[in-house]
Structures are given as C-alpha cells and as structure tokens.
Amino acid sequence: MLVAAIVSLTVLGTVLGLLLGLAARYLRVEGNPIIAEIEQMLPGSQCGQCGYPGCTGAAQALADGSAPVNLCPPGGVALVQALANKLGVEADLSGVEDQGPQVAEVKEEICIGCTRCFKVCPTDAIMGAAQQIHVVFREACTACSKCVDVCPTEALSLQAVPVTLQSWYWNKPKLEAV
Amino acid sequence: MTTRREAACCGEGSPLGYAVTTLFDRFFSGMRGGVHPEGRKDLSAARGIRALPLPQKLYVPLQQHIGAPATPVVNVGERVLKGQLIAAAQGNVSAPVHAPTSGIIVALGDHVAPHPSGLPVPTFTLACDGLEEWVPLQACDDPFALEAEDIAARVAAAGIVGLGGATFPSALKLNLSRGVQTLIINGGECEPYLTCDDRIMRERATAIVEGISLIAQAVSAKEVIVGIEDNKPEAIEAMRGAARAASMKVVAMPSMYPMGSEKQIIQVLTGQEIPAGGRPADIGVLVHNVATAFAVHQAIRFGRPLISRIVTVSGGAIKSPCNVEALVGTPVQQLIDFAGGFSQAAARMVLGGPMMGQHITNTAVPVVKGSSGILALTSDEIGQNEASPCIRCSTCVRACPVGLLPLEMAAHIRGSDLSGAVDLGLKDCIACGSCSYVCPAHIPLVHYFNYAKGDLAAQERGKLKQEATKKLADARSERIARIERERAEMMAKRKAAREAKERAAKEAAAKAAAETA
Numbered sequence: 001m002l003v004a005a006i007v008s009l010t011v012l013g014t015v016l017g018l019l020l021g022l023a024a025r026y027l028r029v030e031g032n033p034i035i036a037e038i039e040q041m042l043p044g045s046q047c048g049q050c051g052y053p054g055c056t057g058a059a060q061a062l063a064d065g066s067a068p069v070n071l072c073p074p075g076g077v078a079l080v081q082a083l084a085n086k087l088g089v090e091a092d093l094s095g096v097e098d099q100g101p102q103v104a105e106v107k108e109e110i111c112i113g114c115t116r117c118f119k120v121c122p123t124d125a126i127m128g129a130a131q132q133i134h135v136v137f138r139e140a141c142t143a144c145s146k147c148v149d150v151c152p153t154e155a156l157s158l159q160a161v162p163v164t165l166q167s168w169y170w171n172k173p174k175l176e177a178v
Numbered sequence: 179m180t181t182r183r184e185a186a187c188c189g190e191g192s193p194l195g196y197a198v199t200t201l202f203d204r205f206f207s208g209m210r211g212g213v214h215p216e217g218r219k220d221l222s223a224a225r226g227i228r229a230l231p232l233p234q235k236l237y238v239p240l241q242q243h244i245g246a247p248a249t250p251v252v253n254v255g256e257r258v259l260k261g262q263l264i265a266a267a268q269g270n271v272s273a274p275v276h277a278p279t280s281g282i283i284v285a286l287g288d289h290v291a292p293h294p295s296g297l298p299v300p301t302f303t304l305a306c307d308g309l310e311e312w313v314p315l316q317a318c319d320d321p322f323a324l325e326a327e328d329i330a331a332r333v334a335a336a337g338i339v340g341l342g343g344a345t346f347p348s349a350l351k352l353n354l355s356r357g358v359q360t361l362i363i364n365g366g367e368c369e370p371y372l373t374c375d376d377r378i379m380r381e382r383a384t385a386i387v388e389g390i391s392l393i394a395q396a397v398s399a400k401e402v403i404v405g406i407e408d409n410k411p412e413a414i415e416a417m418r419g420a421a422r423a424a425s426m427k428v429v430a431m432p433s434m435y436p437m438g439s440e441k442q443i444i445q446v447l448t449g450q451e452i453p454a455g456g457r458p459a460d461i462g463v464l465v466h467n468v469a470t471a472f473a474v475h476q477a478i479r480f481g482r483p484l485i486s487r488i489v490t491v492s493g494g495a496i497k498s499p500c501n502v503e504a505l506v507g508t509p510v511q512q513l514i515d516f517a518g519g520f521s522q523a524a525a526r527m528v529l530g531g532p533m534m535g536q537h538i539t540n541t542a543v544p545v546v547k548g549s550s551g552i553l554a555l556t557s558d559e560i561g562q563n564e565a566s567p568c569i570r571c572s573t574c575v576r577a578c579p580v581g582l583l584p585l586e587m588a589a590h591i592r593g594s595d596l597s598g599a600v601d602l603g604l605k606d607c608i609a610c611g612s613c614s615y616v617c618p619a620h621i622p623l624v625h626y627f628n629y630a631k632g633d634l635a636a637q638e639r640g641k642l643k644q645e646a647t648k649k650l651a652d653a654r655s656e657r658i659a660r661i662e663r664e665r666a667e668m669m670a671k672r673k674a675a676r677e678a679k680e681r682a683a684k685e686a687a688a689k690a691a692a693e694t695a
Binding site for chain 2: 043078101122123124125139140141142163164165167168169170171172173
C-alpha cells in the first residue's frame, strides 16, 4: 500500500514536471507582450515629444511603469484613457488639455518654401519643394508638431480638424437627473 | 433624428394596457416590439400630388446619398439642360447628380446641408431659366428585353438611390442581390404624418408595378411581395388593381411602427430574421421602396434621371398640409410657402418623418433625394418633457423591434462604457426611436445610441488613421536607413577606387624608377 502510494505520486510528479518543462520550452513568450500591445496603441510617428527614443521606447517605459500614461501629446485624452484602462492605473488628465484631434496647417502667405518642415515630418505628411509653398496632407498628419518647431517663419501651426458631414455625430446627452 | 418623444401626441394608455397590446401585436404582426404612434396622416392623405412651381434658384448638393460625394463635371457659368449630368459618381459606393431643370450654374460652393448639424456642404447653385429644356433622353420601348446588367447600369446612370430615406445607391443593391429568392417592395410608410408613398401608390400604381417588374428582372427574383400597411386601403386597392396582370403579391400589413424598416418588413412578410450584422441578401431577400420602383420605371422607360421626388408637407404648424412633387434642390421654404405657410409658430422643423427624421433649423436647406417630408411641428405635437431618472419599467425593452435592452445600453453609454453597450447589441440598433417614444421618464434613449454609434465610428476612423500613419512612419524610417546605407556603400566604393588608383600610380612610379635605374 505504501509502495503503491509512493510510486503513483512519483509517476504523477514526473509526468507533470515533464509537461511543465515542455510547456516552458514550446509555449515560451518572447519579451513582454504588453510592450507590443502598447506600441500598437501609440501613434507610431516616432516624434519623440515624450522624451523617449520613438514609440517603442515609450511603450517599454509605459510597460515597466517608469512613464506616466499622459506622456503622449499627439494621442490626446483618448489615448490617456485607453492606456490607463490597459495598464489598470488611474488616469491623470490634468496635464493633458483636450483640444480634440488636430492637424498641422501651412499659412500659404507666410511659407517661404525652405523645405525644413517636410524633412522632419515623421509620416511624410508634408509635400513641397525648394522655393515652393508646402502643403499638409491631413490624412497623414499626426499633429506631432515637429514641423511647427522647425518652421522659421511660423507658417505652420496646429489647427483643430474641421468637422465635416462625414465626421459629425450627436453629442452625448447631458446628465440631467437621469 | 428623434431625441425625445417627437410625436408624443398619442396616448399610449396605462403600462398594463401597453403590455397587453404589445403581446397582441407580436402575435398578430409577426414583428417584435414596435409602437403605435398616432398616424396623423389624415392631414395630408387626401391631398393629391401637385407639382411645385419652378423656383428661381435650386441648391443641389453633391452628396445626397450614402457613400462618396459626386465629382462636379460642369463649370460655374455653364448652361445646363434639364436632366444633364452635373456631377459624376466617384468610387464604388456613390451616385451621380443631374440638373433638375435647365439654367445656368451660378455657383459651386458651400450651402447649408439638410442635416441636423447644419454644416455647409459643397452645393451647385442653379439659376433656373424657366424653359425646362430637356437633354436628349435615352428612352427604351421594350424595357423587358434588357439584360440584368443593363438595367442596373441604367439605374446607376440615373442617380437613383433608396427613396425610403436611407439613400443607398440602388444600382449597387441590384448588383449585390442578383439571384435573390424574394423581392420585397416596401410600401409600409410607417412614420406618422408622411403620405408621399401612399399618394404615389394611389396615383401612379401602373408605373410602380412596371418598375417593380424591372427590378425583379434585374435580380431574377423568384417571388415578389409588395407590403403595404393596412391604414392605406386606397393604396392597397390601387396596387392590387395594377398588379393583377403581373406576378406579384400585394399584402396588407398591420399598421405599426417601425413596419417600414427593412429588417422588420422582411420579418413580417417572410418570417425570416436577418442575422445580427448581416444584410438582407444573406437570407436571399432584397427590399426596395415603392418610390424607388417608380424612379426605376422613369429611368428605364423614359431615360429620365432622378431629379424630383414626392414630398409631404405637413404638421400642426402648416396651414394647408399637402403632397408636392418638388425638384431636387428646392429650398424647404418654397414648399412651406406653397402649403400656405405657417398657421402658428413651429416648435420644431423636421426633414423626413417625426420618428427618424432630421431636425433642421434653417428653411434655406434644399430638398434632396432622400427627403420624404417636411414637418413643422407645434410644441403640443413634440411634447418635449424634461428627462427624469429611469424607473426600470422595461417598457423600452418591450417596444424595441430588434429585441435589445435600451435601458441597459443607455446606462452603459452614460457611464462611458461603450464596449459594454456594444456587447449588449448596440450595433444592431436601427435607431427607430421606439424606445424614446414610449419611455415614461422621457429619457432620450435613441440620442444616447446615436451618440455612441458616432463615437465608435470616430474611434474606428482614428484607429485606421493610426495604422496608416504608422505604415508611413515605418516606410520613412526604412527609406532613411536605405539612403544611409547606399551612401555608405557609395563612399566605400569611392574609397576603394581611389586607393586602387593610388596603388596603381605608386606601382607605375616604382616601375618607372626601376627602369630608369
């Protein structure tokens, strides 16, 4: 009886141990998956406004908790909330003012065609050539404000994305009594 | 769209009475939920369709349909003829726009849209010359000899969109639904006040029946059912008379809102339900509106593009409600003037029906292809009350024709938990407004759902943009790396070449020195 108990427990332990060993070998997770997931959520324009080298660096810092969730200015309030949900932390919205989605815009009468802006644009959202007025593709602009910083004539500025019939939707009903 | 009990003029009776009628209705109508708003169709039902006098100027928006706006093909200052193409369809989901009358295009610019946002949209301004000179039309003497593709192509060229209000390009629907089992023609017109479909069925039944036969031919449907609510006996009579020779069934349906909704009419007439997130074609059904069938007839038989539609002008604040045939682009004010103007101040102006129509604040907006009615409602009719807390009576659950839990969904949305609302079936909500209509606490339920759907769509757009910009950013860093690499390679090559040259020169010099020595 005693032998049977010892043998059965030994066999059980060996088999389960082997299974664990196999699982550790074949089902291993390379790196921290949360980093990749967070990087997916970030704008990906590598603008560097957060102080980290690109969005991957920022994602790593977010994952190990060394960076606050409100580090990304182009992401706006929506991103802060999404990151807070993802990481299970309280969102501190005081630092982020929600101006809604923005895009860069060139003031054509001031632009001198110096080509500095489209050289720094991380998403190739500015088109132009030397001595010609530059123009921003709204669809590609992430409002990272890199171009605004390099423009020598302040022809570039961030503007709210204009509301169109396609993007307009009903506002949230006010919380009166309900 | 409704945010409150728009047509709250009807007494629903006690909650118990309501529950009994709901059960009764479900048993007999074959539809889940639904409400019985007071019809108020008697205001305009007896008034025959009259043509509106030609206005001085028409405002024709480039986008009057679901999908991409049309691209202008005429220039400002050009004279156009009635029915001439002025903006061509762009992309797969789009519809062309035609000149509603002859005249000069005086502007192409922003004009207030027939939309609750009141935003400006690109619009042609056409100064009418009063000559009504048509372009040469491609009429067809024997439309039933046409191929299915040909019918769809002619429908597309005529700029026909779903005239029930959804304004989805009809030709696309024909192409996507070829070979369906059942063609349903929607003569439900369940929205209160509206009588435009009622009148068109009474007065133009023969043309509608021919249009229906053409649609049936285009999709080779095996069975054709025309569903008409039983509160329109004259229309049923007229359609039965006209359809005698054709192989189609004209069925009287119980009068109930939202009977005219695509999913509901399919459920009532075929007993089948469209799966969540699916389309009617998934269960072999195609639904078109009666007015669309008439437009198809006009387009195929006479080659006339869709440039006018029947509009009901009604509501308690209108002096003499009526049905008019108005050119697309006619300012709403003209129709109101034609109906004798206001008898009292209108508390709300609605384009479309009172349950799902769109509030407008400006009567300069034009009538477009999807405008079925212009309603000027008095404050008694809209019965606007302050919202009070939810008492969890579940009246909205019984009223929902889709079988959702409006009170729960609204609670999630109120707490900014949109994904919770989606889990409860928010995406299947048809925004019919039945829940807001019956809510005894006057909670603007459908407003919550419209907001949530808009917000989800905006998030979706944001996500797509983010993916696209990420690709751009990756492409750029790759390009920069490549340029760097190529430069380095070039430098290495040049260096090697220079060194080889120097070595050769050195060798030559050594050789020369050896020879001289």
